[in-house]
Amino acid sequence: MKVLFAAPEPAWGGILDQFRRALPDMEFDATGGYHIASLAGYDALIPTMTRVDSSILESADRLRLIQQMGAGLEGVDIADANARGIAVANVPSGASGNADSVAELGVYLLIGLARQAWAIPEMMKQQRLGRPMGMSLQGKTVGLIGLGDIGKALIRRLTPFGVRLIGIKATAAPDFARDYGLAWCGVGTDLDRLLAEADFAVLSLPDNQQTHGLFDHRTFARMKPGAMLVNLGRGGVIDRDALFDALKSGHLGGAGLDVYWQEPPDPEDPIFACNILATPHIGGVTDTSLRGIFAGVSENLQRLQRGEPLLYCRPASSAPDGSR
Numbered sequence: 001m002k003v004l005f006a007a008p009e010p011a012w013g014g015i016l017d018q019f020r021r022a023l024p025d026m027e028f029d030a031t032g033g034y035h036i037a038s039l040a041g042y043d044a045l046i047p048t049m050t051r052v053d054s055s056i057l058e059s060a061d062r063l064r065l066i067q068q069m070g071a072g073l074e075g076v077d078i079a080d081a082n083a084r085g086i087a088v089a090n091v092p093s094g095a096s097g098n099a100d101s102v103a104e105l106g107v108y109l110l111i112g113l114a115r116q117a118w119a120i121p122e123m124m125k126q127q128r129l130g131r132p133m134g135m136s137l138q139g140k141t142v143g144l145i146g147l148g149d150i151g152k153a154l155i156r157r158l159t160p161f162g163v164r165l166i167g168i169k170a171t172a173a174p175d176f177a178r179d180y181g182l183a184w185c186g187v188g189t190d191l192d193r194l195l196a197e198a199d200f201a202v203l204s205l206p207d208n209q210q211t212h213g214l215f216d217h218r219t220f221a222r223m224k225p226g227a228m229l230v231n232l233g234r235g236g237v238i239d240r241d242a243l244f245d246a247l248k249s250g251h252l253g254g255a256g257l258d259v260y261w262q263e264p265p266d267p268e269d270p271i272f273a274c275n276i277l278a279t280p281h282i283g284g285v286t287d288t289s290l291r292g293i294f295a296g297v298s299e300n301l302q303r304l305q306r307g308e309p310l311l312y313c314r315p316a317s318s319a320p321d322g323s324r
Helices: 011-022 078-083 098-114 117-125 149-161 176-180 188-197 217-222 240-249 287-306
Strands: 002-005 027-030 044-046 065-067 087-089 141-145 164-168 184-186 200-203 228-231 254-257 276-278
Touching (some): 002 011, 044 287, 098 149, 098 228, 098 287, 176 184
Parallel strands (some): 002 027, 002 044, 044 065, 141 200, 200 228, 228 254
């Protein structure tokens, strides 16, 4: 069985070599980058962060499975794949430990924003002790926009900090706030209310028709002056120009980003001279997360080879999960 890994050989912590060692009866090829020239001759595809649209799927002559490394499938044309008889599966964040790893990075970014980490190197250079003046998370309101596996993992980690938690879910859940200790939990129409209250807004949303470009000039204007933003979901949820303007004006106090409007982002983009903490899409790149992802992907590849039912297949009608 031949498997195509649509990424550079060493990506994802060298997981491709792990697949080769663990599954020696399968042949693995890497594209060398986040692109696909052809799917001809392959039984399975691991797309990673590569888009898989109908033009790519047309080249598939025996492909039976598109198996994502994590949960995000917004880059895959699931409907077209299903129409061609190709199964599409992922490894849910809650099943792999990925959500816990992403939430840990979220806490790192929140603390860094609260302590103005972007200014610390200059203070050290100038030998200025006691600067910059930071904020404590204690007593602040954190608005969680997206309460799937990542959102729940964030709740578990942030509660001991003594923050006030509020949140938004895709669908109404009357008991969610009580069960998870939130001050309140709303739906999408409650976004303005959340932004008016939150000192920190944390996004863990998929990039789809409902969320693409959700954070535009209008949305940033609804945020509390000086509030800060963290994005752990998908970069397409934020309009880059609107973010830049909100940071330049000072209305937005800072932003912690692990995902971007284009990936990889341009390192010379002037937005990175603003109050930004930037990480290179590493939220789910930890030993724990990769072990869980490796186990999930390996299981499905072996099931495919043996002709057994596959796990976590996604029909075209299902909403892609933006958690990683």
